[in-house]
Amino acid sequence: MTNPIFHTSFKARPLWWDDYEPQILPEIALPRDVAVAVIGAGYTGLSAALELSRAGVEVLVLDANDPGFGASTRSGGMVSGGVNVGKRYMSKAMSDAEAAPFLNDAADAFSHVENLIARENISCGWTKRGYFLGAWCQSHYDAMAKKVNVLNAEAHSDSYLVPRDRQRAEIGSDYYRGGMVVERAAHLQPALYFKGLLNLAQKAGVTIAARTAVSGLTQNSDGGWQVQTPRGTVRARDVIIASNGYTGKTTPAFERRLVPVGSYIIATEELTPDLAATISPKNRSFADTRRVLTYYRMSPDGKRLVFGGRAKFGMTDPLQTAPLLYQFMIDRFPQLRGVKITHSWTGNVAFTMDETPHMGKLDGMHYALGCNGSGIAMMSYLGHQTARKILGKSNRVCAFDREEFPTHPLYTGNTWFLPYLGYYFRTRDWIDRRWN
Numbered sequence: 070m071t072n073p074i075f076h077t078s079f080k081a082r083p084l085w086w087d088d089y090e091p092q093i094l095p096e097i098a099l100p101r102d103v104a105v106a107v108i109g110a111g112y113t114g115l116s117a118a119l120e121l122s123r124a125g126v127e128v129l130v131l132d133a134n135d136p137g138f139g140a141s142t143r144s145g146g147m148v149s150g151g152v153n154v155g156k157r158y159m160s161k162a163m164s165d166a167e168a169a170p171f172l173n174d175a176a177d178a179f180s181h182v183e184n185l186i187a188r189e190n191i192s193c194g195w196t197k198r199g200y201f202l203g204a205w206c207q208s209h210y211d212a213m214a215k216k217v218n219v220l221n222a223e224a225h226s227d228s229y230l231v232p233r234d235r236q237r238a239e240i241g242s243d244y245y246r247g248g249m250v251v252e253r254a255a256h257l258q259p260a261l262y263f264k265g266l267l268n269l270a271q272k273a274g275v276t277i278a279a280r281t282a283v284s285g286l287t288q289n290s291d292g293g294w295q296v297q298t299p300r301g302t303v304r305a306r307d308v309i310i311a312s313n314g315y316t317g318k319t320t321p322a323f324e325r326r327l328v329p330v331g332s333y334i335i336a337t338e339e340l341t342p343d344l345a346a347t348i349s350p351k352n353r354s355f356a357d358t359r360r361v362l363t364y365y366r367m368s369p370d371g372k373r374l375v376f377g378g379r380a381k382f383g384m385t386d387p388l389q390t391a392p393l394l395y396q397f398m399i400d401r402f403p404q405l406r407g408v409k410i411t412h413s414w415t416g417n418v419a420f421t422m423d424e425t426p427h428m429g430k431l432d433g434m435h436y437a438l439g440c441n442g443s444g445i446a447m448m449s450y451l452g453h454q455t456a457r458k459i460l461g462k463s464n465r466v467c468a469f470d471r472e473e474f475p476t477h478p479l480y481t482g483n484t485w486f487l488p489y490l491g492y493y494f495r496t497r498d499w500i501d502r503r504w505n
């Protein structure tokens with residue numbers, strides 16, 4: 070590695086895995102019959118399985134890899150309750166009344182994770198110190214002004230605008246044209262949150278078949294399912310698809326509704342205390358309104374900056390994206406020039422055609438899919454909601470549980486167009502920053 074940005078201890082894997090990495094579980098004999106088979110052992114699948122198992126339902130979770138191998142141990146660890154959903158809805162000029170149910174459920178998603186972590190004593194660095202959304206250009210700042218009231222009324226965000234001349238109180242940078250603080254936001258160590266969920270699921274009696282890819286799903290005449298794997302077939306009364314950005318050919322109906330996109334992160338070496346103190350004076354987490362989004366926060370020990378973004382839109386080696394992310398980081402924090410990076414990694418997120426998460430039932434399969442880049446709270450919540458629906462315990466219909474789960478006539482799962490979308494977004498960003 071000749072690039073001087075890389076530390077001698079550099080690893081192309083998540084920083085979080087230094088504390089907990091996806092474990093090889095003992096191989097189990099597959100049961101012949103279960104009540105519910107869950108495909109995917111991330112936050113979504115385990116949240117659903119936990120709720121079902123605690124209600125006395127026999128659940129089998131199958132994962133093609135070691136549990137947690139997907140996005141759930143790779144994320145930025147930033148937890149927000151509504152601001153992302155709100156951003157999407159309001160950028161599409163939906164009325165407040167239309168946006169309200171989604172924001173209400175997004176706020177509930179935040180409460181769900183916060184309460185779960187507290188109630189179950191999950192030690193995962195939960196830090197509720199708010200979030201600062203930096204405006205990439207003046208027009209984005211003006212648009213935020215229109216969102217604040219709705220976010221506060223419907224998502225209980227405790228949000229307020231911060232003009233450019235006061236943003237130094239929130240972030241050690243002059244990069245943005247002002248921004249918005251959302252006090253009801255947190256950050257955590259995502260792999261430790263995953264470990265906590267996995268432990269709870271195992272204690273509740275959930276059976277987990279690791280390294281067992283589901284290769285086919287066939288519905289029986291009685292409505293039940295044959296779940297095919299290279300290790301044998303399992304009969305299940307219900308199936309839940311929880312494969313998000315790793316959804317593939319086994320479920321073509323979902324593959325064509327989800328666009329998997331790589332998201333990339335770097336972590337710096339431990340900063341000197343003086344330098345670390347310049348980044349996030351209130352220990353907030355950060356993101357911006359740029360189309361080629363960046364998001365970042367300090368590590369739980371406050372010593373490193375963990376800096377993520379859509380450095381590339383296709384799936385690329387995180388070694389290639391590290392220098393790009395490094396430059397984005399220096400653009401925002403010139404004081405970090407010369408700091409080395411110790412980790413660089415990637416994982417898949419799943420975008421939907423309407424840029425909102427979905428749960429429901431399609432072709433007889435339950436699903437909770439489409440995190441759109443922000444799923445720690447949302448996907449945990451939708452997994453839980455899916456289980457409650459199967460149990461007949463939902464006292465109302467979740468706003469994300471909708472009949473329509475849109476497709477695009479030209480898309481069946483091939484993401485050849487993503488690099489071109491990346492060029493387009495970068496050009497739009499450049500125009501916005503210069504002229505708007």
Ligand SMILES: Cc1cc2nc3c(=O)[nH]c(=O)nc-3n(C[C@H](O)[C@H](O)[C@H](O)COP(=O)(O)OP(=O)(O)OC[C@H]3O[C@@H](n4cnc5c(N)ncnc54)[C@H](O)[C@@H]3O)c2cc1C
Pocket residue numbers: 108109110111112113114131132133134135136137138139140141142143144145146147148149281282283284311312313314315316317319332333334364377414415416417418440442443444445446448
């Ligand atoms: C780099 C990165 C940064 C992110 N940052 C944030 C953030 O800061 N805040 C936030 O809220 N969200 C963030 N996210 C999103 C968040 O991590 C995801 O929304 C969440 O982890 C999705 O959980 P999941 O259980 O739905 O999917 P995953 O955790 O991705 O799990 C899906 C699982 O399905 C399995 N699978 C797929 N196909 C099959 C099959 N046929 N058979 C068996 N198993 C199968 C896979 O092996 C995988 O383990 C980020 C994601 C990434 C990648």
